[in-house]
Amino acid sequence: MEITSTPFLNQEDYSYFHSFFQEVDENPVNKRTKIDEFEQENNSLNEFLEVLDDKKIPISKFQMPNSETEIPNLEFEKRASEMADWDQGRVRKARTASPAAYHGGETAVEDGGGQRRRLWVKERSKGWWKYHDSDECADDEFRKAFRMSKATFNMICDELDSVVTKKDTMLRMAIPVRQRVAVCIYRLATGDPLRTVSSLFGLGISTCHKLVLEVCVAIRAVLMPKYLQWPDQERVQEIKTTFGSISGIPDVIGSIYTTHISIIATKTNQEAYYNKKHTERNQKPSYSTTVQGLVDPRGVFTDICIGYxxxxxxxxxxxxxxxSQRSKLGQLKNTWVVGNSGYPLKDWILVPYTHQNLAWSQHSFNQKVNEVQKIGKDAFMRLKGRWGCLQKRIEVKLQELPMVLGACCVLHNICEMHNEEMDVDLRFDLYDDEMELDGGRGISVNALQARDSIAHNLLHVVTMGTSSFSFT
Structure with a gap:
């Protein structure tokens, strides 16, 4: 029974219907009882129609109104529609469209019971990422965004594929591996806010944050054992030979350096992370964590210590x-690690002379040590230059810092091994990292004698080279 076929009654008949529906609707709690009573009364509908016949109502009263006829009361139309539903034993409920329907984000899926559920998914533009992931994007443009070539990026994606891949679910499609890796590398490379990363890749802010941490964990688990490891004996000999040709100092296996990474003040134990030098320069309290690294002649990390x-x-x-544990186990015997004046002189660590009025041999030794030390310092300059997140206060939890910093060091090694050139505009000057060592406590006599011997031999080599050059 539809509204369009409902006859229009006169005032007396309409009052009869209206008073009945009013009675039904007075007490919503007893509506079901009223409906049942109405169904019983409806069995005598034929009797009611006979009453209408007795009233001799003209047939014209039941015709649909034309444009000149007054439109019937809307309340009556609503009641008549409900009556039609009660005749079928149920009451219809109006359904309103989901807000997602107006944003183009409504998705229907089937749950376990076979019923369809509506999901609200916000549509985001992925145009920037789709362009950089296509052949239309030039390699130089890709390198500017991700600090590496497409070939190196593809290699990283292949290495991480088995760990980073997620399966599609009934609710949504999984984010592709390339997009996951790209979100992480872009965030580390530029240090842009998560809101910016979200808009570029067409993903939620919380999703981007989660992807960065997940990919950093994968890099540390899968790529670190391959690209950041202690050299074997063959590689150690190559490193010694290369450093020897650079400085003339024998048996050098690495240049050591320590840098500071600014962090947000911790809720507990703030004094431990308080950085005095940064505070004096910034004129406000500054806090930091540290990264110590040992570098080979190529600028590749062979050992790192993160998070102190x-x-x-x-x-x-x-x-x-x-x-230091390696040295105690005898693994650094007959080798030298070269550091700046912030490190102590040990049987396996060479540092420059720091006292006044240096002899000629000591001055020459310091120059050679600085040449080796510069290799380590330049490596850290490229580390911070490539990965812009290290140039500002890094906004991750303290317990998550080692994962992020470790991933940056591994990606640095990959770029160095694949001869990825860094733009001059990305050059970053290190400052306030070097600290003068207080006193000379704990220095062994053997270490002092070994350094003096190396300084004397270096001067002898320089003198012989100068004499030979003068003679010719």
Whole structure:
């Protein structure tokens, strides 16, 4: 029974219907009872129609109104529609469209019971990422955004594919591996806010943050054992030979350096991360964590120590590092690690002379040490230059810092091994990292004698080279 076929009654008959529906609707709690009563009364509908016949109502009263006829009361139309539904034993409920329908984001899926559910998914533009992931994007443009060539990026995606891949679900399609890796690398490379990363890749802000951490964990688990490891004996010999040709100092296996990464003040133990030098320069309280690294002649990290508080000196960090443990196990015997004046002189660490009025041999030795030390410092300059997130206060939780910093070091090694050139505009000057060592406590006599011997031999080599050059 539809509204369009409902006859229009006179005032007396309409009052009869209206009073009945009013009675039904007075008490919503007893509506079901009223409906049942109405169904019983409806069985005598034929009797009611006979009453209408007795009233001799003209047939014209039941015709649909034309444009000149007054439109019937809307309340009556609503009641008549409900009556038609009650005749079928149910009451219709109006359905309103989901807000997602107006934003183009409504998706229908089937749940376990076979019923369709509506999901609200916000549509975001992925145009920027689709362009950079296509053949239309030039390699130079891709390198500017991700600090590496497409070939190196593809290699990283292939290496991480088995770990990063997620399966599609009934609710949504999984984010592709390339997009996952790209979100992480772009965030590390530029240090842009998550809101910016979200708009470029067409993903939610929380999703981008989650992807960065997940891919960093995968890089540390899968790529670190391959691209950041202690060299074997053959590689150690190559490193010694190369450093020897650069500086003339024999048996050097690496240049060591420690840098500071600014962080947000921790809720607890703030004094441990308080950085005095950064505070004096910034004129406001500054906090940092540290990254200690040993570098080979190519600028590739062979050992890193991450996460110690910024208030610790280079010497204190060194004592707690795995590199110091290697020396205690005898793995650094007959080798030298070259550091700056912030490190102590040891049987396996060479540092420059720091006292006044240096002899000629000591001055020459310092020059050679600085040449080796410059290799380590330049490597850290490229590390911070490539990965812009290290140039500002890094906005991750303290317990998540080692994963992010470790991923940056691994990606640095991959770029160095694949000869990825860094733009001159990305050059970053290190500052306030080097700390003078307080005193000369704990220096062994053997270490002093070994350094003096190396300084004397270097001067002898220089003198012989000068004499030979003068003679010719």
């Amino acid at each position: 508080p910024g208030s610790m000196s280079d010497e204190q960090i060194l004592e707690k590092s795995a590199l």
